[in-house]
Amino acid sequence: MGTDDGGHRSQAIDALAGRDHVTAGDEYTRAGWQVLAEPRPDQSPFEADERGWVGEGLQYLTAAAVAYRVAGVDARATRRAVEGITIARDLETALDTPVQRACLREFVADFRAVGDTGDVDAAYRQAIDAYQSLNDVESVRRWATSPLFEAAAATVRQMARTVANGEIAIDWGDLHGSDVSNPGAFLAERAQLKRQRFRSLIARVVEGGWLAASRGTTEYGNATFRCPECESTDVNWIANHVLCLRCSAPMTER
Template sequence: MDSDHRTVAVGALADREYEQAGDAYTRAAWDRLTEPRDGLSPFDADEKGWVGRALQRLALAGVCYRVAGRGERAAYRGREGVAVASDLEYALDRPAQRACLREFAADFRVIGDLDRAGEAYDDAEAAYRDAAGSVDSVESLTTTPLFQGAAGTLRQVARGLDDGEVAVSWADLHGPDPDDIGAFLAHRARFKRQRLASLLARTVEADYLATPRGTTEYDNANFRCPDCGSTDVNWVTDHTLCMRCSTPMDPR
C-alpha cells in the first residue's frame, strides 16, 4: 500500500509545483524502500521485485526536479538511484531482475544528466540477453512491479507530450517476438537509449510533467476541466484530474 507521500506528489504535479512534487516523490521512495511490501525487507529475494515501486518514485523525483529547473537536485537523485539499483543486485537473485536493475541504473543516469548512460544501457541490454535462458514466462515477468516500475517513468513522461494518452505501449517498449526472449527484453534498453533523453528534454522545455495515468473515462458527464474544457477524467490516488492536462476537474 502506498504512503500519503505519493498522493501529495500527484497533487503537486496537478498544481505545477514540481519541486514540491520531487520532494514528495523522494519521501515516497524512501518510505517504500524501507518496506517494499508488508513484512518484506528491501534486501530479501523477491520474485515480484516490489522494490521497483520505490525506484520508480525515486526516478520520478529526479524528473520533477529537472522540470523545476533544479538540475543539481536531479543529479543527486540520479546518483542515489544508480547506487540503490546497483546495491539491490545483491538482493534480487534472478538474472532478469538484475538486468532490469541495470536498466533502472541507466535511466537514473539520463534523469540525473550523468555520464555513461549509453554504456549503462548497453550493459542492461547484454544482461537481458544473458538472462534469457532463465525466464519461463516473459509475459509474467514484464508485468511484475519491478518491470512495471522501470517502464512507468518513461510512460509518464511520454503521456504529457501526447495529450495524456498512452504514448508508449507495452509493444513499443519490447521487441516484436516474445518467443525470442533475449531480444524481446533487450529492446527495452535500446528503446530507452533512443527515446528517454529526448522525451525528457521536451518535457523540461514544455515545463510540464503529466500526472500518472490511473483509472480513466472519456466524455464523463459529471466533470469538466476548468483549464482546457475536456470532459476526459483521470482518477489517480485520491485526485480527480483532467486526463488531457492534469488539472483538477470541476464537477458540473
C-alpha cells in the first residue's frame, strides 16, 4: 500500500489527458497536500520514516508547479515552488538521516528550478555536496529505491518522457553512478543530472505546450485500444486510466 492522495492524482492525470494543465496543477496540489497531511494511515509527516513516504507529497507539488508553468500560470508555479522549498526544509526535522536530508536538498533544488527562485546552480551544488559527504551508507540501493528517492526522480522523468515520444528517457543508469561502494558519488549523480537537464526539460515542455502523464504499465501494439488523436496502439495504464503511450490522450476500444 502506498500513500492516500484522496484520488487527486488520478484527477490530475485525467486533466493532463485533456490538456487542461491548470486543473492538473490544482489536482496535483491537492494530492500533495493530502499526502503531506497524512502520508500513511496514522503516520504523521513529522515522524521519522526510513521509507520517506511523505516525499510523494513533495513530488506532487513539483508536478503541480510544472503543470502551471506549461499553462502559463507562472506566478502560481512560483508560489507552489516556494511552498515546496519551505516544506522540504522543514521535513529535515523528521527525515533526519544524512542520506534523506541530502534527498530533501535535491527536492529544494528542483523547486528552485521549476519556480525560477534563487540560485538554481547553487541549490544543486548543495545537494551534490550533501550526497558526496556521505561516507558510510548501508544498502545504498535500498535508499535509492525508497519512496522518498523515487518521488524525487519522478517529475524529471515525467518531463523527459514528454519530449521523448512517451519513452523512458531517463533510467536508473542515468540517475545513479556505477559504483555502489561509493555511495556519495553514486547518489550525487542524481543531482548532477538534474543540474544539467531539469531547467532545459522545463523549457521544452513549456515550449511544447503539454506535460505527459507519468508512465505506468505499458504495452506496445495493443489489439484492443487505439488512440483517436495520433492513431497509436501503444498503451499506458496509469491510475485507472487507459492512455496513449505517445500523447497521453484517452484510448478508445477498437
